[in-house]
Amino acid sequence: MSVVTNTTTIGAIELPSRRNTELLLLVFAVVIPIFAYANVGLAVHGKLPPGMLAYGLGLGLLAGIGHFVVRRYAKYADPLLLPLATLLNGLGLVLIWRLDQSERLQNLAERQFGAFSPSAPNQLFYTAVGIALFVGVLLLLKDHRTLQRFTYISMAAALVLLILPVVPGLGADVFGAKIWISVAGFSIQPGEFAKIVIAVFFAGYLMVKRDALALASRRFMGLYLPRGRDLGPILMIWAMSLLILIFENDLGTSLLFFGMFVIMLYVATERTSWIVIGLLMSVGGAVVVAGFSGHVEARVNAWLDPFACYTTSGACEQVGQSLMSFGSGGVLGTGLGQGHSDLILFAANSDFIFSTVGEELGLAGVMAFLLLYGLIIERGARTALAARDPFGKLFAIGLSGAFAIQIFVVAGGVMGLIPLTGMTMPFLASGGSSVIANWALIGILIRISDTARRPAPAPAPSPDAEMTQVVRPS
Amino acid sequence: MNKPLRRIAIFCGLLVLALLVRTNWLQYVQAEELSTRKENRRVAIAQYAQERGNIIANGKPITGSVVTDGSDYKYKRTYIDGPMWAPVTGFASQAFGSTQLENLEDKILTGNDDRLFFDRTIGMFTGEKRQGGNVVTTLMPAAQKAAFKGLGSNKGAVVALDPRTGAILALASAPSYDPSSFAGNSKKDEKAWVSLKDSKNKELVNRALRETYPPGSTFKVVTAAAALEHKVVTDINAPTDTPEPYILPGTRTPMVNQHGGCKNASLNKALEVSCNSVFANMGDKVTRDKMVETAEKFGFNDPEIDTPVRAFASVYDKTMSRDGNAQSSIGQFNTAATPLQMAMVAAAVANDGKLMKPYMVDRLTAPNLDVIEQTDPQEMSRPLSAENAEKLQAMMVNVVEKGTGTRAQIDGATVGGKTGTAQHGEKNKKRPYAWFISYATTDKGAVAVAVVIEDSNATREDISGSGLAAPIAKDVMQAVLKAQG
Structure with missing residues (x-):
């Protein structure tokens, strides 16, 4: 692929920067959550929530900073990504604040920890940190291709991040999954950051090896099978995913990494065989692990028929409660603040926050949220299409693909489409690591899309043009 | 590289599409099923989210609602004189479900009934909170009190009807329970519930409607009615x-009388002293199928006597042998009746042979007291011609004036009755049930009562319809007649 080959999406003429579109969309992305916030306050307490002005200004300010930095440092970036992330983050804050008002959850926290502390202020703080990181990415990462230099460092970093929760003294086993570490009183989920770091490694590695992986292969039963030595890396990633699954009890993250790798491998090599091999390996691995992990087995049973084991298994009760939340919401939902999605008690504002969307905003709301996520994913995929360099393409599709898998795994889990795994809904769920990492992810996509949509620099006038005849291959 | 990229983009789109399809499935197709599952506590939460309407007797509520703290359920049901009214109201417990009127009229009481749709819609615009409607019963507090007090520490039940309409005036069961004691969902409520549920005394059973007893001699009224209706006897x-x-037909077993002078006794005399032999013989002469016919006209073998709380079916066996039929004609063998059923028998006689359908809900009202539904008295059947009813009345009045029922006499009223002492248990060893059914009429009103007392504390000899049950019936009838004017 040559650099000057223009796809249909990139014209040779200078594109409009679309920054004003972004600004207009951002206004909506800030105003909608403010209305939602007022709505919750009116429904729960019968009056407008006290911090409404501060909340509105805070969200507006954060969005404004984001927009300013994009306008200044990533002028040609995709205009949809920032407003979409802002809207989801803003509504997430409202949902978390709404669940903070739940007496049931307050009582639960008092019983379990002796005191209840609201999550919304923390989440607002993490959002600020996330947007700071977003700004940091845009300021420091002038060109995403610099990340290519860190291919192997990224691999090491990702491995370290993934192993951290298992390190004694650092890791914290919370509700059966060892995916947290606690540092200085903060709980961090390294897996969320590992997602981005490992995408750097995959993109860098595959860019270099793609020809070997694609071409040096044998044909067997209509499939191109890679050579043994090229299977090495995929086997390693596979083993790593399984180890995460076994030691950290985290089916979701393991699926996420493996899925991301298969997607990137397929894009890099254009060989369908990799998808087949990937699917076979993931199914095989999952079956083997499910065989000796009670945790996974319980989740599968809960998925098959949550109401059959509703009273006997916690996993079944969670899924059952979640399904009843969705069902009780119906088409239009109960309205914010008027549902009982908090009946699920456990992880109501993190893993199961989408149930609250289901109950209080109904089918209409859930579809709107899914479409918002779908838009982020497809804007990411489009960024990959538009990117001019293979590293950028791989990196962008890796991140978007991982995002898509994460949405599918989490939403599919709480809706009973697939077995439930403990992961968080990006931007909605309460959790610092998740929101910070996802803002970084959006920052990177914006950077890549800016590079992709930026008009190609005019060929530098060659000073030798008149002295030397350069024979260019056409 | 773009071809696989496009494919991946489509793949990601399919993932989102799968989620979209799934949410439509859950929230549209399965919504109804999921939102009403028994595991779904939202159902109960909605039930107790607003103040529940009241059940009303004689213009005064016999129920209430209080706000609870720290519970999923905002309002809790309370009861005024809970144990006395429990057979009428049933219970509405946050944790243990609801029964009887509280259950059957739940939609009115919670305000969810379709007929309250208009009120709800207006409430949506005016911002008024949703309210429950009321259930106005036919019960008469004075009669209910007399009945419940009369039962005292005995086990038993009392039913009083207005023979002219079928309206239930008293419906008492003892020992009773206080539905307030487990209306909430606290540990204390649970304890109260568990101890009641497993109790040997079966407090939760509504004996007036949901327990059948051998009616004993009180059934002789039905047999007499059958004999008159089928012209086996014309002159009482x-x-x-x-x-x-x-001797019971086809056996060598003699039918023992508790009283002398039964040989060839007239129907009138036989009822007065409660001759077993005469009525067993009478039942045999009427024949089984015709006995069944009359008994069914009185309401026996009807599994759907809805007041609206459904009473158990009383039984008169349709397939028993000849000797069984003879024994059944004196209310033994396979014959079993609820107290309500026996009150219906007395009521039909008192109402000149016309049996009115028993009911206890007079009307349902909206929160603003508009009547949503009014129950009109309904004729159920005509077990007796007016002429025969008159004869039977004379016989029953005779029982109270000269026979076993003298303790039920009331000044200024015509009282007819019949006692009963029903044996039961293996070889009839258990303490017998004491029965009394009666009616009283004045020119201003009428009432029919059935009283049954099981397993009384009194000694075996004392247990007779006359000694234990008749005084209660008298008190109840007096209370009703006084209230009627």
């Missing part, structure tokens, strides 16, 4: 052809 004072001892 003519001697019947009854040998002494009377």
Whole structure:
């Protein structure tokens, strides 16, 4: 692929920067959550929530900073990504604040920890940190291709991040999954950051090896099978995913990494065989692990028929409660603040926050949220299409693909489409690591899309043009 | 590289599409099923989210609601004189479900009934909170009190009807329970519930509607009615052809009388002193199928007597042998009746042979007291012609004036009745049930009562319809007549 080959999406003429579109969309992305916030306050307490002005200004300010930095440092970036992330983050804050008002959850926290502390202020703080990181990415990462230099460092970093929760003294086993570490009183989920770091490694590695992986292969039963030595890396990633699954009890993250790798491998090599091999390996691995992990087995049973084991298994009760939340919401939902999605008690504002969307905003709301996520994913995929360099393409599709898998795994889990795994809904769920990492992810996509949509620099006038005849291959 | 990229983009789109399809499935197709599952606590939460409407007797509520703290359920049901009214109201417990009127009229009481749709819609615009409607019963507090007090520490039940309409005036069951004691969902409520549920005394059973007893001699009224209706007897004072001892047909077992002078006794005399032989013989002469016919006209074998709380079906066996039929004619063998059923028998006689359908809900009202539904008295059947009813009335009045029911006499009222002492248990060893059914009429009103007392503390000899049950019936009838004017 040559650099000057223009796809249909990139014209040779200078594109409009679309920054004003972004600004207009951002206004909506800030105003909608403010209305939602007022709505919750009116429904729960019968009056407008006290911090409404501060909340509105805070969200507006954060969005404004984001927009300013994009306008200044990533002028040609995709205009949809920032407003979409802002809207989801803003509504997430409202949902978390709404669940903070739940007496049931307050009582639960008092019983379990002796005191209840609201999550919304923390989440607002993490959002600020996330947007700071977003700004940091845009300021420091002038060109995403610099990340290519860190291919192997990224691999090491990702491995370290993934192993951290298992390190004694650092890791914290919370509700059966060892995916947290606690540092200085903060709980961090390294897996969320590992997602981005490992995408750097995959993109860098595959860019270099793609020809070997694609071409040096044998044909067997209509499939191109890679050579043994090229299977090495995929086997390693596979083993790593399984180890995460076994030691950290985290089916979701393991699926996420493996899925991301298969997607990137397929894009890099254009060989369908990799998808087949990937699917076979993931199914095989999952079956083997499910065989000796009670945790996974319980989740599968809960998925098959949550109401059959509703009273006997916690996993079944969670899924059952979640399904009843969705069902009780119906088409239009109960309205914010008027549902009982908090009946699920456990992880109501993190893993199961989408149930609250289901109950209080109904089918209409859930579809709107899914479409918002779908838009982020497809804007990411489009960024990959538009990117001019293979590293950028791989990196962008890796991140978007991982995002898509994460949405599918989490939403599919709480809706009973697939077995439930403990992961968080990006931007909605309460959790610092998740929101910070996802803002970084959006920052990177914006950077890549800016590079992709930026008009190609005019060929530098060659000073030798008149002295030397350069024979260019056409 | 773009071809696989496009494919991946489509793949990601499919993932989102799968989620979209799934949410439509959950929230549209399965919504109804999921939102009403028994595991779904939202159902109960909605039930107790607003103040529940009241059940009303004689203009005064016998129920209430209080706000609870720290519970999923905002309002809790309370009861005024809970144990006395429990057979009428049933219970509405946050944790243990609801029964009887609280259950059957739940939609009115919670305000969810379709007929309250208009009120709800207006409430949506005016911002008024949703309210429950009321259930106005036919019960008469004075009669209910007399009945419940009369039962005292005995086990038993009392039913009083207005023979002219079928309206239930008293419906008492003892020992009773206080539905307030487990209306909430606290540990204390649970304890109260568990101890009641497993109690040997079966407090939760509504004996007036949901327990059948052998009716004993009180059933002789039905047998007499059958004999008159099927023209086996036309003159109640003519001697019947009854040998002494009377041997049950097809057996060698004699039918024992508790009283002398039963040989060839007239129907009137036989009822007065409660001759077993005469009525067993009478039942045999009427024949089984015709006995069944009359008994069913009185309401026996009807599994759907809805007041609206459904009473158990009383039984008169349709397939038993000849000797079984003879024994059944004196209310033993397979015959079993609820107290309500026996009150219906007395009521039909008192109402000149016309049996009115028993009911206890007079009307349902909206929160603003508009009547949503009014129950009109309904004729259920005509077990007796007016002429025969008159004869039977004379016989029952005779029982109270000269026979076993003298303790039920009331000044200024015509009272007819019949006692009963029903044996039961293996070889009839258990303490017998004491029965009394009666009616009283004045020119201003009328009432029919059935009283049953099981397993009383009194000694075996004392247990007779006359000694234990008749005074209660008298008090209840007096209370009703006084209230009627």
